[in-house]
Amino acid sequence: MELEQSRKFSVAPMMDWTDRHCRYLHRQLSSRALLFTEMVTSAALVHGDIERLLGYDDSEHPVALQLGGSDPRELALAVAICDRFGYDEINLNVGCPSDRVQSGKFGACLMAEPDLVAECLKAMRGATDTPVTVKCRIGIDDQDSETDLNRFVDAVVPTEIDALYVHARKAWLKGLSPKENRDIPPLDYDRVYRLKQRLGNFPVMINGGIKTLDECDGHLERVDGVMLGRVAYHEPMILAEVDARYFGETSEPKNLDEIEAAMTAYAERERGKGARLNQITRHMLGLANGLPGARRFRQILSVEACKPGAGPEVIAAAFAQVRGAFDSNVA
Template sequence: MMNQARRFSVAPMMDWTDRHCRYLHRQLSARALLYTEMVTSAALVHGDAERLLARDASEHPVAVQLGGSDPAELAKAVSICDRFGYDEINLNIGCPSDRVQSGKFGACLMAEPQLVAECLSAMQGATDTPVTVKCRIGIDDQDTEADLNRFIDAVVPTGIAALYVHARKAWLKGLSPKENREIPPLDYERVYRLKQRLGDFPVAINGGIATLEAASAHLVHVDGVMLGRAAYHEPMLLAGVDRVIFGDEGEQPTLSDIETAMSEYAERERGKGTRLNQITRHMLGLATGLPGARRFRQILSVEACKPGAGPEIIAAAFAALARQEQLAG
């Protein structure tokens, strides 16, 4: 069975799902599984692990995603991750960027299932934390169900805890990462068939899911759903996750709740030297669809960049939003 937290997760997104973003998302959902940005095993082994893996205690349940293709290095990286108390460690076999390909990790590894299996075995040998995989349904010309099954049949027997499957193939030659999010067609049915083939083994689906209604429809066929850009650009969507996806009762967090939580967080972080705009850049979508959203974004993006900016900027943005709502009402 799928770990309950994996029933709904927010995808790892480079330059977006940092610790400030995750803190915001946790204020909106107590149950969703949150993810770090992808961190390379080399960066962890040879770099500043504290900077890369630091997190707030409130983030649980939270997973770290690793990128790499050297089994020994990945095992070392996993040991480092364990010092920071993450609930899950995920291996990225889905990113199509040129930088990732040149480092021989990400989606290009779908062409090397045995190497991936060696990596996963080494990772699991270094930890008791659940290890999972995020992959595509195919790459380039390796785009048949047989290709996907061949890959899955190599990695599942290593003992991984779950699969997250992005329901698009990746074109590694000729398409940019942005184009890879939009041009190859989504094939949800292939993921559904994979789930049927694997029986009780946990499978979550990712790619193009924009609403909780769509997420609920997918959950008829698979064990979990993962949202990326929709959750980031419209974070208030996450306020309904605990009720709609997990069946929890109780009040949903409101914008007023978020203003209070993020103002207090910004004050604490200011004492650590964090610039306000490092926090507020993740909050720009909170007012999506509301009167005054443009002014709200302007205050949070422009004023928060000024030297000495503090929580009063967050208060000003929400006050401007409230005024516009009153006028519209």
């Protein structure tokens, strides 16, 4: 039940962004939002460095792992590996439009093969008791009608998946880059609303172009959950409002000192394991957006953190630039 509640607000899986350091930061701002890993391919898990790909901090719960793949047997093996790490949910990517993903025959191109996706999901469900979900688009290329989306959904929902996350844009697999696919195809939230109405009690979460919590409120009148991507990453302080607004938490959001203390201790611990400071601080650049001193804050975290031997003192120096403005803003 707790996982179902957390799906009400989630942070989208984003390649090169939502790594474990990013998720640790986001967890300092919201204890209840569902966090997602970057997409990990089933082939990488079966043949690669499992600890590097799947390791995370226990504080990240609830956390979902997103898998990419199209081979049912390989996905089942990958899911069995994932189970050893205790993720709260395993999500199959049927929405990424990048050329690399297409060449591996997974991601959004799989929307053209709903029967294959169903086989993959059955294999995944057979390998775990962990909830399995799907993230997809509303369509691809010329397969962009509501009938096409319904055909896809009617193939995957009966495999006993637990929920569906729908990016409310179609993907152009030829002619648009992944970045362009996040902006150019028009949003069609109404199609997702109609899908939710059609599926009844089955959980449907909406994603794509959502920029404010007020917009989230409007979507939540029509679907079961909202998923934020780029806004949550570039404006992370938006997450500080989530627990009270959507989960009824009454405790105050963490203040500047608490965020600084948490990230300083985390950086010290991770550096002891071989991490570089800038691998952590690159996710923190948006914390001070809109405050006096924010430019210097970003400069310290992005430049000083890259220098050889940089340690947690860099984080302290950055927060010192905005402390007074942040405290008065919170107050």
